[in-house]
Each structure stands twice: as C-alpha cells, then as structure tokens.
Amino acid sequence: ETAVFQTPNYHVTQVGNEVSFNCKQTLGHDTMYWYKQDSKKLLKIMFSYNNKQLIVNETVPRRFSPQSSDKAHLNLRIKSVEPEDSAVYLCASSRDWGVSYEQYFGPGTRLTVL
C-alpha cells in the first residue's frame, strides 16, 4: 500500500531549466528525506526535514533546494538543471529522525536532462 507519493514519475528537460518535484506522505511522520540515485545505482541522501527544520544537507549543489509547506509535504526544486542531475530522485519519510526509524520510500521521479 503506497503511503509516500511522488509526482511526476518522469521528467525530461533541457539544461538550464528549473524543475520541481513533489512528495507527500500520509503516514503522519515527522521526518522526510530526499535521496538521489545516480546512473551507478548509488543511493545518496540529499536532505532531511524534521518539523520543517533542515537536518542534513550532504554537500548538495546550491541549485537544489527542498521546500516544505507542512510535515506531510517535502518538494525538491532544482533551479538550473545540469546534465549530471539526470538521476532518480527518491522521497522517503520516517516517524522521527534518527536512523533506527524505518524509512518509507516513494516510487521515485526519474529526471533526464538533455
């Protein structure tokens, strides 16, 4: 049963454009995350948000910015995409922050930058 929703599923864009991806969780969790899965299938954390406070920012380029309106939503904006941004972006949530809490993942958004 899906409880972390991501839109869109796919997005193709040109270098320099701005894109925005949406994520919503219906689990009542307090913490949400964005991960990037690159072409080598490596999954890396980008951001974590707990009660609208940024917890982790893993040396992500400044063109990436998370946006949260409430604890159930965490969007990801990329201001001016680069070819190396082509990847699958996964959103996740957990009851609280801290790695002992199980993370629930969305299906992902695949971004292709031409």
Next chain:
Amino acid sequence: GDSVTQTEGPVTVSESESLIINCTYSATSIAYPNLFWYVRYPGEGLQLLLKVITAGQKGSSRGFEATYNKETTSFHLQKASVQESDSAVYYCALGDLGGSNAKLTFGKGTKLSVKS
C-alpha cells in the same frame, strides 16, 4: 566517510535454491552502526526488509536472515529456499545512531532474479 559494499548483480538462482548476498561495511563515524536490508520489488517503492541494531544479533523477515558480525564488518543476507516472488533489488544499508549527521548509507543494490 561511511561505505557499504555488496554482491554485484545481477544474481540468478532457481526456485528452492539457497541464496546469499554479501554485504560488508566501513563505518568511520561510529563503531557500531545500525544495519539494514531494504528491498525494492518490481513496480514498488523501496521498503525495509530487516534491521539489526546490536552487534552479534540476527534479524529475520520473510524467510531472510542476516547476522551483524562486527569482527568481519559484514551483514550478509541469506535465505534457505528462494521463491519466484523474491525477485527484487536488495540494498544493504548502514546508519549511525543519531546526532545532527544521522543518515543511511546504501550499497549499490543487488538485483535478484529467481527462475521457476
């Protein structure tokens, strides 16, 4: 930084055969990290399969087992008899215990195909 290395896929086994997917880790920020196996079934999102937070303990779920071995820094995933429904991508992951840098570090994933 932390790192996780696991069996490079794809791995193909026949139904009812045994399976082992190797996972070794390197944790630079903490001596005894939490260890996880996540799984992604076709068409579904990544989900937790099992976790072990204490060194020396074993976790199990859906017939899979993994033992946290701090001496060999390993967390291999095993199943005695696989089924076709086990076909998926399996990810080993490491997490520190908390603090401002709490995060999961994943391996590259191992794609398993079980043939009938």
